[in-house]
Amino acid sequence: MEQRPKGPERREDALSRERIVAAAIEILDAEGERALTFRALANRLSTGSGAIYWHVPDKDALLSVATETVLSGAMAEIAGGSDPAAALRALALSVFDAIEAHPWVGTQLAREPWQPAMVEVFERSAAQFERLGVSRGSLFHCVSAYVHYLLGTAAQTAAAARHKFAASDRPAVLAAIVERWTRRDPAQYPFVHRLAEQVRTHDEREAFLAGLDLILAGAKPTR
Numbered sequence: 001m002e003q004r005p006k007g008p009e010r011r012e013d014a015l016s017r018e019r020i021v022a023a024a025i026e027i028l029d030a031e032g033e034r035a036l037t038f039r040a041l042a043n044r045l046s047t048g049s050g051a052i053y054w055h056v057p058d059k060d061a062l063l064s065v066a067t068e069t070v071l072s073g074a075m076a077e078i079a080g081g082s083d084p085a086a087a088l089r090a091l092a093l094s095v096f097d098a099i100e101a102h103p104w105v106g107t108q109l110a111r112e113p114w115q116p117a118m119v120e121v122f123e124r125s126a127a128q129f130e131r132l133g134v135s136r137g138s139l140f141h142c143v144s145a146y147v148h149y150l151l152g153t154a155a156q157t158a159a160a161a162r163h164k165f166a167a168s169d170r171p172a173v174l175a176a177i178v179e180r181w182t183r184r185d186p187a188q189y190p191f192v193h194r195l196a197e198q199v200r201t202h203d204e205r206e207a208f209l210a211g212l213d214l215i216l217a218g219a220k221p222t223r
Helices: 017-031 038-045 049-055 059-075 084-101 103-111 116-132 136-162 167-181 190-201 204-218
Strands: none
Touching (some): 017 038, 017 049, 017 059, 038 049, 059 103, 059 116, 084 103, 084 116, 084 204, 116 136, 136 204, 167 190
16 A cells, blocks of 8 residues: 655644743843844754744743743742742742842843733732632722732842852842941931841841731731
8 A cells, every 4th residue: 555645744843932931031041131033042042033023022022921920920829828828928929939049030021010920910819819808898908918019029030130149149238238327326216227237148048038928917807
């Protein structure tokens, strides 16, 4: 029996939006936002810029999709659970860890807070605050405080990345900050002097969780 000729095989490495976004994330993680150009992306993917434009209209759209991909992936494993406070804590910590691993995400969130990924954070956190017993009238304020706390952390993490503060540089950077702050008159700035040692030795993750717990403690049932 005569065999029919096989049709053209589908290439496993065919260009797709997902591949483009994955390559963009690799560039952003390794070299930062300035390095992400469509030419650099085309070189990495061994294709032409026109093929990329077919899937993504411009760099802003690409950054938005890359940010959504990272944060959606970070939040994917967070379940609602029976304890809404624990769910809110886990959600915030997941976003914190994602931003720490991908500082450019912090830049994007600070620049455009209402990207799709943050809309998801807003929606998911609002549901958990409602489960805590927060009234509809207070819900917006609770969620806003929670989301803006995340955005503030994002901005700080992004700023540190822009200044290229490596983990090994951290003690020296904090010591320099404390030294500059404590030049001020302790009689006029007593709390700055009182908190100086904590500034010098604090852990960002622990400080983030402590602040988050204060927000959650304030979100008491208001029905």
